[in-house]
Amino acid sequence: MKVDFDGIQAFVAIAELGGFGKAAxxxxxxxxxxxxxxxxxxxxxxxxxxxxxTRYVELTAVGRDFLPQARVIVGEVTRSIEGLKDMSKRSHGxxxxxxxxxxxxHILPEFIRQYADIxxxxxxxxxxxxxxxxxxxxxxxxxELGICIMGERNDExxxxxxxxxxxxxxxxxxxxxxxxxxxxxSDMSRADLIVVSNMMATRVVMDYQLAKRGIRLSGAYEVRxxxxxxxxxxxxxGCAILPASTLEEGDRQGIRxxxxxxxxxKRKVVLTxxxxxxxxxxxxxxxxxxxxxxxxx
Amino acid sequence: MKVDFDGIQAFVAIAELGGFGKAAxxxxxxxxxxxxxxxxxxxxxxxxxxxxxTRYVELTAVGRDFLPQARVIVGEVTRSIEGLKDMSKRSHGxxxxxxxxxxxxHILPEFIRQYADIxxxxxxxxxxxxxxxxxxxxxxxxxELGICIMGERNDExxxxxxxxxxxxxxxxxxxxxxxxxxxxxSDMSRADLIVVSNMMATRVVMDYQLAKRGIRLSGAYEVRxxxxxxxxxxxxxGCAILPASTLEEGDRQGIRxxxxxxxxxKRKVVLTxxxxxxxxxxxxxxxxxxxxxxxxx
DNA sequence: TTGATTCATGCACAAACAGCAATAATCAAA
DNA sequence: TTTGATTATTGCTGTTTGTGCATGAATCAA
Numbered sequence: 077m078k079v080d081f082d083g084i085q086a087f088v089a090i091a092e093l094g095g096f097g098k099a100a101x102x103x104x105x106x107x108x109x110x111x112x113x114x115x116x117x118x119x120x121x122x123x124x125x126x127x128x129x130t131r132y133v134e135l136t137a138v139g140r141d142f143l144p145q146a147r148v149i150v151g152e153v154t155r156s157i158e159g160l161k162d163m164s165k166r167s168h169g170x171x172x173x174x175x176x177x178x179x180x181x182h183i184l185p186e187f188i189r190q191y192a193d194i195x196x197x198x199x200x201x202x203x204x205x206x207x208x209x210x211x212x213x214x215x216x217x218x219x220e221l222g223i224c225i226m227g228e229r230n231d232e233x234x235x236x237x238x239x240x241x242x243x244x245x246x247x248x249x250x251x252x253x254x255x256x257x258x259x260x261x262s263d264m265s266r267a268d269l270i271v272v273s274n275m276m277a278t279r280v281v282m283d284y285q286l287a288k289r290g291i292r293l294s295g296a297y298e299v300r301x302x303x304x305x306x307x308x309x310x311x312x313x314g315c316a317i318l319p320a321s322t323l324e325e326g327d328r329q330g331i332r333x334x335x336x337x338x339x340x341x342k343r344k345v346v347l348t349x350x351x352x353x354x355x356x357x358x359x360x361x362x363x364x365x366x367x368x369x370x371x372x373x
Numbered sequence: 374m375k376v377d378f379d380g381i382q383a384f385v386a387i388a389e390l391g392g393f394g395k396a397a398x399x400x401x402x403x404x405x406x407x408x409x410x411x412x413x414x415x416x417x418x419x420x421x422x423x424x425x426x427t428r429y430v431e432l433t434a435v436g437r438d439f440l441p442q443a444r445v446i447v448g449e450v451t452r453s454i455e456g457l458k459d460m461s462k463r464s465h466g467x468x469x470x471x472x473x474x475x476x477x478x479h480i481l482p483e484f485i486r487q488y489a490d491i492x493x494x495x496x497x498x499x500x501x502x503x504x505x506x507x508x509x510x511x512x513x514x515x516x517e518l519g520i521c522i523m524g525e526r527n528d529e530x531x532x533x534x535x536x537x538x539x540x541x542x543x544x545x546x547x548x549x550x551x552x553x554x555x556x557x558x559s560d561m562s563r564a565d566l567i568v569v570s571n572m573m574a575t576r577v578v579m580d581y582q583l584a585k586r587g588i589r590l591s592g593a594y595e596v597r598x599x600x601x602x603x604x605x606x607x608x609x610x611g612c613a614i615l616p617a618s619t620l621e622e623g624d625r626q627g628i629r630x631x632x633x634x635x636x637x638x639k640r641k642v643v644l645t646x647x648x649x650x651x652x653x654x655x656x657x658x659x660x661x662x663x664x665x666x667x668x669x670x
Numbered sequence: 671t672t673g674a675t676t677c678a679t680g681c682a683c684a685a686a687c688a689g690c691a692a693t694a695a696t697c698a699a700a
Numbered sequence: 701t702t703t704g705a706t707t708a709t710t711g712c713t714g715t716t717t718g719t720g721c722a723t724g725a726a727t728c729a730a
Contacts, residue, residue, distance in 0.1 A: 079450055081378035082718095096677060109719055111678060116718095121454070122461035124651045130677040131727040137468060137517050137653040138460065145453045152449060153376055156442045157418070163435065164419035171434060220434050354421045356434040379687095393708060406688050408709060413686095427708045428696040 081153065083117030086110050087125055087139075088146045095133055164357055170199035171359035174210040174219035176277075178302050179345060182321040183238070184223070187369075191362050198358050206300075207277030214348055220359040225277035226344035235346040236367050243282060243341045245334045246306065246323065247315040253334060260338040261291050268314030270305045271295035278302075278319060281343045289339055293317075306331070319343055378450065380414030383407050384422055384436070385443045392430055461654055467496035468656035471507040471516035473574075475599050476642060479618040480535070481520070484666075488659050495655050503597075504574035511645055517656040522574035523641035532643040533664050540579060540638045542631040543603065543620065544612040550631060557635040558588050565611030567602045568592035575599075575616060578640045586636055590614075603628070616640055 089099035090110065100107040118125055125139035135143065163169045175184055180202065188200060203210075203219050210224035215232055226235055245259040253259050271293070272279040286293055296314060299305045305316040306323060310331055317336065325333040347366050349355065355363055386396035387407065397404035415422055422436035432440065460466045472481060477499065485497060500507075500516050507521035512529055523532055542556040550556050568590070569576040583590055594611060596602050602613040603620060606628055614633065622630040644663050646652065652660055 079378055079382070079454055081376055081450070084450075085376070097675090106720055107677075108679085108721080112718075115678090121457045123457060123654070127649050127651050128677070129727060130725065131675070133677085134649070136651045137514070137656065138457070138466075138651075140514070141466070141653070142453070142457060145449075149446070149449050149453060152442075153378070153381075153446050156439070156446060157376055160418045160420060160435070160439060169435075169438070217434070217437070352424050352431070354424050354433040354435075356438070357420070359434065394706090403689055404708075405690080405710090409687075412709090425708070426696060427694070428706070430708085 080113075080117055080120060081149075083113045083120070084146050085150050086113040087117060088143070088150045090114065090126065090133065091135055091139065091143050091146075167195050167357040167361040168198060169356055169358035170201060171221070171356050171362070172201040172203055172213075172219040173221050173223070173359075173362070174203040174205055174213040175223040176207050176210060176225065177204050178278075178319060178321055179223045180204050181303075183345075187362075187366060191365055194365065195358065195361050198361075200362070206275070211348065214350055217350070217353065220349065220353065220355055221363060222348040224346060224348060225281060226346045227277055227280065232350055232352065233348050234351045235348045238345045238347055238366065238369070240342040241319040241321045241345050243278075243317055243336050243343070244320045244322075245315060245336050246309050246318055247332055247334070248309060248312060249330050249332060250312075251315060251332070253315075254332045256334055258335045258337045261286065261293065261336060262338065264293065264317075266294060266296060269293075269295035270297040270299060270308050270314050270316040272302070272305065272318070273298045273300045276300060278343050282317070282341055285339065285341045321345075377410070377414055377417060378446075380410045380417070381443050382447050383410040384414060385440070385447050387411065387423065387430065388432055388436065388440050388443075464492050464654040464658040465495060466653055466655035467498060468518070468653050468659070469498040469500055469510075469516040470518050470520070470656075470659070471500040471502055471510040472520040473504050473507060473522065474501050475575075475616060475618055476520045477501050478600075480642075484659075484663060488662055491662065492655065492658050495658075497659070503572075508645065511647055514647070514650065517646065517650065517652055518660060519645040521643060521645060522578060523643045524574055524577065529647055529649065530645050531648045532645045535642045535644055535663065535666070537639040538616040538618045538642050540575075540614055540633050540640070541617045541619075542612060542633050543606050543615055544629055544631070545606060545609060546627050546629060547609075548612060548629070550612075551629045553631055555632045555634045558583065558590065558633060559635065561590065561614075563591060563593060566590075566592035567594040567596060567605050567611050567613040569599070569602065569615070570595045570597045573597060575640050579614070579638055582636065582638045618642075 085103065086099065089102055090096055093099045093102060096107045096110050096114075100110045103110065114125065123138050124136050125142065127134050127136050184202075191198070191200070203213055205213065207224040207227060210219070210222040211227070211230070211233065213219040214222040215230070223238070226237070245253065247253055253263070272282075274280070274283065283293070295317075297308065299308065302318050302322045305318055306328070308314065309316050310328070320333070323331065323333060347363070349363065382400065383396065386399055387393055390396045390399060393404045393407050397407045400407065411422065420435050421433050422439065424431050424433050488495070488497070500510055502510065504521040504524065507516070507519040508524070508527070508530065510516040511519040512527070520535070523534070542550065544550055550560070571577070571580065580590070592614075594605065596605070599615050599619045602615055603625070605611065606613045607625070617630070620628065620630060644660070646660065
């Protein structure tokens with residue numbers, strides 16, 4: 077059983093244009109070739125699709141029945157194929173990007189804007205999730221690319237560092253530290269400290285790096301989202317330790333962002349993909365955009 | 374632009390069975406051939422559809438997007454093709470038969486029964502219409518076959534005589550003629566005569582044959598359908614001249630059917646098809662059933 | 671009857687394709 | 701680490717399939 081698409085295509089063209097000659101022209105082959113293609117199809121089916129003499133061509137009853145189906149087939153196939161070719165030629169298409177919420181707010185909007193310039197019309201399905209979930213989404217092919225926090229090494233994943241996101245101290249204007257140019261970890265008082273939940277990658281990184289220096293920190297409050305922490309700070313609940321990317325100094329009225337030292341702790345924001353998986357042209361274009369970008373810290 | 378159906382089929386099989394080897398088995402080719410088909414398709418598209426090493430095969434993001442479409446294509450094509458092959462092999466399918474109402478009631482039911490035995494599952498679209506309309510339906514390919522009254526010769530139509538349908542005299546039991554074994558045209562009185570409309574083929578044939586003998590007949594009542602005429606006779610409105618096929622003697626209580634003589638006038642019932650048009654296998658089976666049938670008159 | 675048009679066919683050549691055998695890459699088990 | 705099993709890939713070759721050119725045959729119109 078060897079299905080003959082050429083024959084079906086020839087059939088539709090002949091039926092549509094009412095003759096072998098015109099159909100041949102449209103398909104860019106000689107009329108001889110078309111005759112043969114149709115003959116082959118008819119022989120294979122054991123049916124005549126056209127009643128024809130040398131002077132005219134007319135569908136048989138069977139041909140009339142088949143025409144709509146054949147039209148659908150030809151349409152479906154050429155549409156799909158052309159879509160894919162277009163995809164490869166012009167990086168057209170859509171892809172899924174998994175990204176931690178903090179980066180969705182920080183670097184992503186700018187990149188999406190740039191990407192839209194390069195690949196207009198492309199859609200990005202954005203999956204905002206925790207760093208852990210992002211990595212899993214990429215590993216399981218739910219997302220082609222991920223932006224997350226560098227964590228435990230995984231052989232299946234390729235990770236391209238984007239930038240270092242330094243942890244900072246956030247407090248209100250009225251806080252005693254508000255005019256200091258830097259704050260040390262040892263200055264922290266547990267009483268009013270807001271930290272990220274220890275389920276989150278940022279916290280894991282922080283605890284690990286502090287532990288190496290023998291520092292152990294715990295806050296009075298734990299939250300999952302950076303935005304929540306900022307809200308609490310603004311409301312006067314306390315001070316927070318958060319990545320610098322959460323908020324630029326001066327971005328929000330009444331809230332100060334002060335560098336933390338002794339030691340300087342950073343989380344590494346990475347772009348990640350599965351090593352094994354070939355990116356779609358759409359994702360690849362995005363990947364290339366980010367990969368070589370020079371971040372000013 | 375030369376679309377490669379084999380490649381798409383290979384793609385679906387590999388994706389579905391998860392490997393070249395199994396797919397090759399299903400498609401009854403060597404695994405070498407499958408590798409080549411997929412390579413060709415990928416080269417043509419400029420895209421990788423699978424990430425694969427020698428040990429495992431996995432869809433790329435693009436492949437995942439394409440799979441549903443490809444499935445539809447393969448399904449659609451094989452379904453259509455198999456349907457057509459089935460059509461040719463087992464005379465499977467449906468066709469349109471145009472037929473005059475009198476024959477729909479008379480010979481057709483029996484034939485449809487016989488046809489159903491030969492081609493179970495086949496559907497006949499029955500177009501009941503006047504003889505003139507039947508011929509036109511066949512000429513314009515609205516119907517593949519027609520059963521009608523032989524009329525003016527037409528080069529486009531092939532007509533196979535089915536049987537001669539003799540005109541008869543129909544009256545009530547109470548009619549003075551009811552016991553006669555035959556009635557002559559000259560016996561007719563115009564007063565209570567019911568004849569078919571002169572728009573109808575039966576009437577045209579009748580008038581023509583009578584005219585050759587110098588007889589000119591007109592009735593008090595004209596109807597389009599034979600069944601109407603019979604109803605009028607039954608109701609005592611008058612007597613009717615109708616084809617024998619309308620009613621068998623004794624079929625209907627209180628109505629007598631008496632041969633008409635001097636001259637004997639017949640209408641010829643024919644099976645007709647367009648000379649140029651090739652019949653569908655379904656219609657062809659029906660055609661062959663009728664063509665050689667011996668009618669006892 | 672002639673000429674124009676259009677589908678079909680004979681032939682020869684080129685391209686595509688399949689299969690075999692061998693290779694290469696990977697994973698698992700020893 | 702090595703060995704073996706598994707599975708995709710590649711080189712090679714013979715065959716099949718497909719195309720185009722030139723020609724033929726059928727039909728319609730003038």
